[in-house]
Amino acid sequence: MTAPPAGTDSMTSVLERLAAVPGREGRLVHLEVRPERPAVTAPWPGWADPAVVAAHSARGVASLWQHQAVAADAAHAGQHVVVATGTASGKSLAYQLPALTRCLSSRSARGARGATVLYLAPTKALAQDQLAGLAALGLDLRVTTHDGDSGRDQRQWAREHAEYVLTNPDMLHHSLLPGHERWRSFFASLAYVVVDECHHYRGVFGAHVAQVLRRLRRVCALYGASPTFVLASATVAAPADHASRLTGLDVLPVTGDGSPRGEVSLGLWQPALTSFAGENGAPLRRAASSEAADLLADLVCADVRTLAFIRSRRGAEQVALTAASLVSEVDPSLASRVAAYRGGYLPEERRELERALRSGELVGLAATNALELGIDVSGLDAVLLAGFPGTRAAFWQQVGRAGRTGGAALGVFVARDDPLDTYLVTHPEALLGQPVEETVFDPANPYVLGPHLCAAAAEQPLTEEDLPLFGPTARGVVDQLVRAGLLRARRAGWFWTDGRRASDLADIRSAGGPPVSLVEADTGRVVGTVDAGSAHSTAHAGAVYVHRGETYLVSSLSLDEHVAVLARAEPAYSTTARETTDIAIVSETSSSAWGSCRLSVGSVDVTHQVVSFLLRRQPSGEVIGEEPLDLPPRTLRTTAVWWTVPAPALDAAGLAAADLPGAAHAAEHCSIGLLPLFATCDRWDIGGVSTAHHPDTGQLTVFVYDGHPGGAGFAERGYAAARAWLTATRETIEACECFEGCPSCVQSPKCGNGNNPLDKAGAVRLLDVLLGP
16 A cells, blocks of 8 residues: 655645555545634633532633533523533533532532432443543542442442432443332432433434433422433434433523634545446446445555544454554554454453543544444544444544544545435535534333333332323323233332333334343353344344354354254355335324325334345345245334325326336335435335335335334434425436445345345336426
8 A cells, every 4th residue: 555645734735645555546525624623712600619619620621611611501500401502612521520420429428428429421432521520520529330240249339429420321221220129219319310411312213211300300399309400412413302301301502612623624435337247237436445444454554643434343444454454564663553442352451542542642533423422532643433333423423523622623525336325426515514413202101101111110110290201101001011911000000010120111223122131152151142023133043143243153043942942153245134024004193195196204114034145245236146044024013204206297207007016116126225314214224125016005015114012203304304304315326336236225234035136227217207497
């Protein structure tokens, strides 16, 4: 490889040199530069504890930025607040100032614990980062984490002595709330609840967390406490609405950003087509991870401190190995300055990598999104994104890791061979010129609400007065739980009567039944679990399963015993399940006419059956085989958006009957790939069915549905944004440079029909009929 020369040039010049390397012509599709921004400051508030002010001043914080002062004043006054300012804008100080002041000032004369604070983070890594930041202040603060890594003694100390407890929603759900009597003094003194990176809570997971927070409020009230909630996120749209749905409270948004920001150079990069062929002979682009490894190596050689975000743990390891090998060709000493970072490492290993990156010992790091959230990795110059991370919110979170000390920053998005990535690099205004997505979640989903009402009843019998806390549908769900024998009605309220732990009914990370245990054949050790809804497609016999960076081959799946048996292996291929899907309309919630066509949203029953799986050579993605499977069908009641086109409109457009299945199928695939641009979901959260004649509509119909029981809000968002969504779908198909369809436009990696039939040109004509003149 050829290393670009290092120097003091701008990040824009660095990127332009990378794009000018021979063989990379045309890969830098778009370059945009955002100017630097000055700071707007404010004085320390008079109510702040002098020790807290002195601790921050000793670390170089002479004054607050204006948004920190506004948020801190509001929280100190008891107003629920959401701080929605950019990455590296000091949101932590905005909630720590009132929280620490309250902790220190409320102790008794003998120093006994006074007010307490509960901090919730979506990851253990972020909680540990916050812990390190608090410890660095040098205050006399009783602070600890409470998570899966905490020992028995540490947990007991937290219950009895801690003033500031850092944990996550899972531990709050499974540990603190069910054991609230042992946490009585902590909850009785709870003054602040901090919900960090609150944009992370969306979809079914967001609905679960919303109910966990309502249970938290109920337990606090039981002990006479009414804590102030402070939420924070750099990338949340409609922050007040999101925070209110999450907590059930009125929340004040603080959105004006007074922090400084250096110049940011943003590049959109598309790998070239290769000689490899995918399904049905479709051309394949070079893998985004391979392209990112090359760019990471170039930037390391130029002494540009770079973080590369890779979507999988295995991919992060491979990118680090490849980049290290490439830089060693230029300077063997540089190989040790490149590493990987992912979940599955020991906590001390992760902390050491974070320290080495901050200190400059590491120049290049390939990481999963474990480093996406607000972990302090200040000092980075550049960020590479190997594939769109799913939402604009996540995109800006990842780009925001660079330039955190106020210096210039570089962000490069490397597109995968995928319809959404292709659309974004060719339509930069859709990525860089739009606000982040509004998060989608429905706390009233009965499949979510029911288990949490059971958990709440186990914590303290439910009463009529409690039900408004859980939403207007709670009474109806309680009645269903009584009929099912999960709750028992008594004069004092509703009681949990089952012998199980009620909190185990709600796996807050998923929905769909008891999880399937992954058992290692040689040792009998349980290496992990997979939710029941996805076990058919990810843990079937013959599946290649990656868990914590280790690769396994599944030998058997027992659906009755909820166990998959697997063994360590290093196959040169990955596997992708194929499934057939049938769909039936249960009810229509809303509809609108588009000329003679019709757009609808409502409840559907989706019946899936996994019938086979593909073997794909890695890393090219080339299909090398297909194996049959014999698994039972599964039925899911969920929410879908669908559109119909009548036969006269198809005839008028010259679409022959023989072309309709391929045209509808291609339009369905691409629309699924593009929906994440308009709803905060991943393409694996949704599914689709298309048919030239559906029995329930009597017309050509294309469905896109939520892949979660009861729905997760994605289909409703698709219905609301249908015009823009389907227009983007048409543009993506038409603009793709392939002839007959490829993974960048109409082919899908999860298609149950082998991506056949697909009619790319027919899909464009069909969407023209739907969208009208």
